[in-house]
Amino acid sequence: MENIIEIQGVKKYYKIAKREKGTFMALATLFNRKYETKKAVDDISFSIKPGEIVGFIGPNGAGKSTTVKMLSGILYPDAGTIKINGFIPYKQRKQYVKNIGVVFGQKSQLNWDLPLIESFELMKYIYRIPQKQYEENLDLFIQLLDMEDFINQPVRQLSLGQRMRGDIVASLLHSPQIVFLDEPTIGLDVVAKERIREFVRYMNQIRHTTIIFTTHDMQDIEKVCDRLIMIDKGKKVYDGSIQEIKNKYANFKSIELLLEDGSKELKTFDVSVTPMSAVMEQLFSEKKIKDITICESEIEDIIRDIYEGRVVLAQPEAERN
Amino acid sequence: MRAYVEFAVKKFQDKMAYRLDFFMGIVNTAITILVYLCIYKALYGDAGEVDGISYPMVATHFVITLGLSNAFHYNEMFLQDKIRDGTITNEFLKPVSFILRLLAENIGEGAFKIIFHFIPALLITLLYTKLCPPVSLLGLPVMFCSVALGYLILWLISFIIQTWSFWLFSVWGIITIKNVFVSILSGSLLPLWFMPEPLQKILSFTPFESIYFTPVRIYLGELSGRETVFALAVQAMWVALLCVIANMFWKKGTKKLIVQGG
Amino acid sequence: MNELKIALQSLKMSVRTRMQYRVDSLVATLAVFIRESANIIVIYLALLKFDNINGWNVNEMLFLFSLLFLTYAFVVSLFADLRDFSRMIREGRFDRLMVRPRGLLFQLILNNADLMASAGHGTLGILLFLISAGKVGICWDFATILYYLGAIIGGVLLQGGMFIFFSSLSFYFLETNSLREIFYWNMRKFAGYPISIYHKLIQGLLIYVVPFAFVNYFPAQYLLRKPDLINYNEIYIYIAPLVGIAVYLSSYLFWRVSVRRYYSTGN
Numbered sequence: 038m039e040n041i042i043e044i045q046g047v048k049k050y051y052k053i054a055k056r057e058k059g060t061f062m063a064l065a066t067l068f069n070r071k072y073e074t075k076k077a078v079d080d081i082s083f084s085i086k087p088g089e090i091v092g093f094i095g096p097n098g099a100g101k102s103t104t105v106k107m108l109s110g111i112l113y114p115d116a117g118t119i120k121i122n123g124f125i126p127y128k129q130r131k132q133y134v135k136n137i138g139v140v141f142g143q144k145s146q147l148n149w150d151l152p153l154i155e156s157f158e159l160m161k162y163i164y165r166i167p168q169k170q171y172e173e174n175l176d177l178f179i180q181l182l183d184m185e186d187f188i189n190q191p192v193r194q195l196s197l198g199q200r201m202r203g204d205i206v207a208s209l210l211h212s213p214q215i216v217f218l219d220e221p222t223i224g225l226d227v228v229a230k231e232r233i234r235e236f237v238r239y240m241n242q243i244r245h246t247t248i249i250f251t252t253h254d255m256q257d258i259e260k261v262c263d264r265l266i267m268i269d270k271g272k273k274v275y276d277g278s279i280q281e282i283k284n285k286y287a288n289f290k291s292i293e294l295l296l297e298d299g300s301k302e303l304k305t306f307d308v309s310v311t312p313m314s315a316v317m318e319q320l321f322s323e324k325k326i327k328d329i330t331i332c333e334s335e336i337e338d339i340i341r342d343i344y345e346g347r348v349v350l351a352q353p354e355a356e357r358n
Numbered sequence: 359m360r361a362y363v364e365f366a367v368k369k370f371q372d373k374m375a376y377r378l379d380f381f382m383g384i385v386n387t388a389i390t391i392l393v394y395l396c397i398y399k400a401l402y403g404d405a406g407e408v409d410g411i412s413y414p415m416v417a418t419h420f421v422i423t424l425g426l427s428n429a430f431h432y433n434e435m436f437l438q439d440k441i442r443d444g445t446i447t448n449e450f451l452k453p454v455s456f457i458l459r460l461l462a463e464n465i466g467e468g469a470f471k472i473i474f475h476f477i478p479a480l481l482i483t484l485l486y487t488k489l490c491p492p493v494s495l496l497g498l499p500v501m502f503c504s505v506a507l508g509y510l511i512l513w514l515i516s517f518i519i520q521t522w523s524f525w526l527f528s529v530w531g532i533i534t535i536k537n538v539f540v541s542i543l544s545g546s547l548l549p550l551w552f553m554p555e556p557l558q559k560i561l562s563f564t565p566f567e568s569i570y571f572t573p574v575r576i577y578l579g580e581l582s583g584r585e586t587v588f589a590l591a592v593q594a595m596w597v598a599l600l601c602v603i604a605n606m607f608w609k610k611g612t613k614k615l616i617v618q619g620g
Numbered sequence: 621m622n623e624l625k626i627a628l629q630s631l632k633m634s635v636r637t638r639m640q641y642r643v644d645s646l647v648a649t650l651a652v653f654i655r656e657s658a659n660i661i662v663i664y665l666a667l668l669k670f671d672n673i674n675g676w677n678v679n680e681m682l683f684l685f686s687l688l689f690l691t692y693a694f695v696v697s698l699f700a701d702l703r704d705f706s707r708m709i710r711e712g713r714f715d716r717l718m719v720r721p722r723g724l725l726f727q728l729i730l731n732n733a734d735l736m737a738s739a740g741h742g743t744l745g746i747l748l749f750l751i752s753a754g755k756v757g758i759c760w761d762f763a764t765i766l767y768y769l770g771a772i773i774g775g776v777l778l779q780g781g782m783f784i785f786f787s788s789l790s791f792y793f794l795e796t797n798s799l800r801e802i803f804y805w806n807m808r809k810f811a812g813y814p815i816s817i818y819h820k821l822i823q824g825l826l827i828y829v830v831p832f833a834f835v836n837y838f839p840a841q842y843l844l845r846k847p848d849l850i851n852y853n854e855i856y857i858y859i860a861p862l863v864g865i866a867v868y869l870s871s872y873l874f875w876r877v878s879v880r881r882y883y884s885t886g887n
Contacts, residue, residue: 111718113883127883135721146716150637159633162626163720163727191640382798389802392819393810400817401670408669531647538658547662552669 041215041247042085042108047117049078049103077103079271080117087214088245090237092262092279094252094340100271101251105219108249109139122215135164138213140205142220147192153203154188157210164211171210178206181236198229205233209240215247216240222257230254234261255340267340286339294320295328365459366466380474387428387479394420395487411551415578418490421483422577423546423570425476426505429468430512434533436460438523446615457608461513468509493579500586504573507593511565512540514600521604524611544569565596626722627730634733645736652740659812660685660748674817675846682752683844685812687836689745691775692808693738699780700734705787706796714882724879725784725872758843767861771839774864778835779808781868788871788878803830811836816848827856834863 052072078100085091095101106112107119110126110133119126124133147156161171179185182202187195192203201221209216218237222230238261240246250262258265259279267275275282288309294302302324306316320326395417402413437460440446449456483489492498519536523529541547543566550558550571561567572589575581581589638645660682667678676684701708705728708714717727758764782804789796807825811832815823826833834856841849842857849857 106715109719111715111883115884130718131721131723134719137719139719141712141715144712144716148633148637150640151633155629155633155636159626159629162622162629163722165622379795379798382802386798386802386806389822390806393806393822396818396822397673397813400674400813401666403670403674527641528644528647531644531651534651534655538654542658542661547658548666553665554668 040084041087041122043120045082045118047078047081047107047114047119049107049115051075051077076271081268081273083266083276085247087247089264090241090248090262092250092258092265094258095268099269102219105217105251109137109217110134136214138208138216140208140218140221142223145200145204146207147203149193150191152189152191156207160207160210166211174210174212181239182232198225201225218250220251222252222254237261291332293330294326297325297327361454362458362462365462369463369466370470383475384478387475388482391421391424391479391483409551414488414490416549417487418578419549419574421480421489422574425472426570427546428471428476431471432464432467434516434520435530437520438529441523464513490578492577497576497579501573501576504576504590504593507597508569508573510597511600512569514604518604518607521607521611524614545571568593568596630730631733634735638735648736649739652737653744656689656741656744674814674848676814679752679755680844682748683756684836684840686745686748686752687775687839688812689741689748691772691779691835693742693745694776695779696741697733697735697738698729699783701728701732702783702787706790709790725875756844767842770861774861775835777868778831778864781871782830784871784875788875791878791881807832814848816851831863831867834860
């Protein structure tokens with residue numbers, strides 16, 4: 038099948054002004070300012086097929102939101118190409134955004150003082166949604182997200198979870214083919230998160246919407262996404278299925294050591310390289326150990342280990358070409 | 359005391375971070391002075407003196423007043439914002455007086471404006487117009503005392519209204535209206551010399567006259583020795599009275615906050 | 621028409637929002653009204669003492685001011701988001717407009733209306749007009765009324781254009797408030813007086829750089845013909861309504877060029 042999203046060697050660098058400390062230096066910067074370059078996104082490529090649902094993760098400052106901004110046509114790349122749905126987003130903004138929906142989890146687009154329905158009505162006109170389609174979508178979404186109770190309350194009185202549901206509906210009323218969800222579960226409780234995940238799955242399975250989902254919550258990824266793209270320091274560090282990453286690192290074991298002085302240490306080993314017996318032998322000879330716990334690596338631990346540099350991920354050969 | 363000086367210095371440094379603001383502040387002040395001097399000149403027309411006041415006196419009055427009102431330009435919504443977002447309670451836990459800290463920061467900001475906006479603009483102004491020199495060297499320190507008292511009066515009025523945010527949803531409207539009253543009644547737009555007689559009489563019983571007009575009159579030597587002492591006493595009296603009122607509102611407000619939990 | 625529906629829905633939302641804070645809205649309107657009246661009170665008091673300013677008496681001055689307030693009442697209901705544009709950029713709210721399939725300026729203009737400021741300025745403008753228009757010797761015939769309406773529309777476009785221009789600068793500089801402070805707010809304040817009283821530098825600014833003179837001074841001169849008109853080319857009083865259109869169009873072009881920068885830097 039043809040790729041719906043195709044991005045090739047995309048880079049985005051920012052120039053940041055340095056701020057000096059001290060009265061004299063601050064005075065000096067009034068006349069002469071120094072800049073440094075930050076590589077927010079540094080040579081990223083991937084492609085996504087229609088109907089895929091992709092989790093997009095990385096630590097804070099890894100370049101996630103810069104990438105989402107480039108995908109949604111807000112920023113253009115300094116180098117590389119982006120082609121989505123046959124459009125170059127930043128060049129054909131108005132045409133392109135008709136068929137995408139964007140949810141910024143941290144920035145609501147709803148009118149704070151009015152009931153949700155008022156903001157939805159505005160969307161109807163802005164996206165030129167036919168009345169029939171508008172009503173069908175609205176009814177369906179209200180039912181799926183269980184929103185009848187609060188549809189007529191001013192947004193400022195809603196809980197974060199209710200507000201987020203409202204934001205998602207506002208971004209999807211025009212039945213976009215591609216949806217970018219930028220941290221839609223941030224700060225929500227377990228029940229609210231689950232409701233949003235179900236809805237996202239529904240949109241993907243029944244409507245075949247292509248979805249890119251950024252989050253910090255690995256549960257979101259495990260329960261919703263088929264595929265995972267991980268970036269760190271502006272570079273792609275993993276791209277593949279969730280199952281693959283699990284299989285690949287099934288051999289990784291984490292060992293929590295409780296030392297005699299009361300301190301704790303966490304070690305991760307690849308038991309296919311160093312057998313467990315050898316690991317133990319080495320540990321006991323080096324340290325005074327009081328207690329030891331061996332843990333299976335959960336996906337969350339693997340990801341954390343990757344972020345913190347305890348595990349270096351090698352890209353699968355095929356991916357390099 | 360040292361802590362409060364630190365607050366003032368910190369605020370001063372913060373202001374320096376914005377380069378464009380810095381240069382524009384000078385240009386802005388210089389243009390404002392130029393424009394108002396033109397307006398006064400046009401009002402004077404061919405007349406040498408009006409009610410015994412010459413054009414250079416009016417010009418001097420305006421420039422000094424502008425400098426002082428420049429120094430008194432800071433975020434008056436600060437307390438309201440702190441109360442609204444609840445961070446005011448953190449302030450009570452700190453070992454410094456919130457009121458004095460606020461005053462120190464506002465003074466720091468004012469000092470920045472005087473040194474970097476007003477003084478350069480004043481030097482530019484002196485290139486093309488003559489202002490009255492101070493009447494005597496002894497007058498200067500006395501005037502600075504008077505300026506300090508005038509600043510405190512203005513600051514306390516502002517603070518009292520800011521404390522009303524303990525009770526009101528928004529004090530923006532009231533602050534705006536207060537600023538209108540201050541700018542007209544203190545003579546910063548039209549010197550009190552030119553106000554209708556009855557209004558001048560009434561104003562002499564209000565704190566407004568003590569804000570800018572008293573320091574300017576001392577500078578111009580309009581007041582005799584005895585009148586100067588009296589004027590300073592009046593200023594001090596207003597500071598004391600406003601202190602009492604400010605303290606009362608502050609105590610009641612914070613009490614309400616603690617009792618009702620914000 | 622779809623555009624009209626967006627406009628009506630936006631207006632309905634602005635009104636309904638304000639209705640939720642009735643007392644606050646009323647106080648804010650009153651505050652704007654009083655704040656703007658301050659200049660009027662001062663000029664009134666000054667003219668009690670000095671009689672006229674460069675030949676302009678109290679009523680003529682009030683008429684001159686009324687044009688500023690009337691035009692601004694429209695400006696602030698149409699261009700409120702552009703007035704507060706640097707904050708919008710800083711808070712990242714502009715991103716939202718970019719992912720909607722509509723023109724960016726179109727959305728900005730329709731998005732928000734500062735109804736309180738509009739009511740405050742509008743009331744004051746109408747009041748000043750009513751007080752002065754009958755006493756300044758204008759014969760209100762058809763041609764005069766037509767010119768007057770043209771001048772109001774021109775004045776709205778001119779100031780809207782300036783808002784667009786200053787907003788465009790937000791794409792180049794982090795902080796543009798100080799620029800706006802000088803070149804919009806202060807210049808507007810200065811434009812309340814007959815510009816002939818000013819130093820040549822300020823006159824130049826008000827005619828050629830931030831052309832507020834075409835919002836009120838030249839239109840008022842068309843109607844009043846005060847002697848200080850002799851300082852200027854008479855053509856200015858005839859083209860005043862057109863200058864607004866020219867400023868709006870050139871600001872619009874500048875916006876088109878500048879908005880590209882947002883694609884490269886974001887906020």
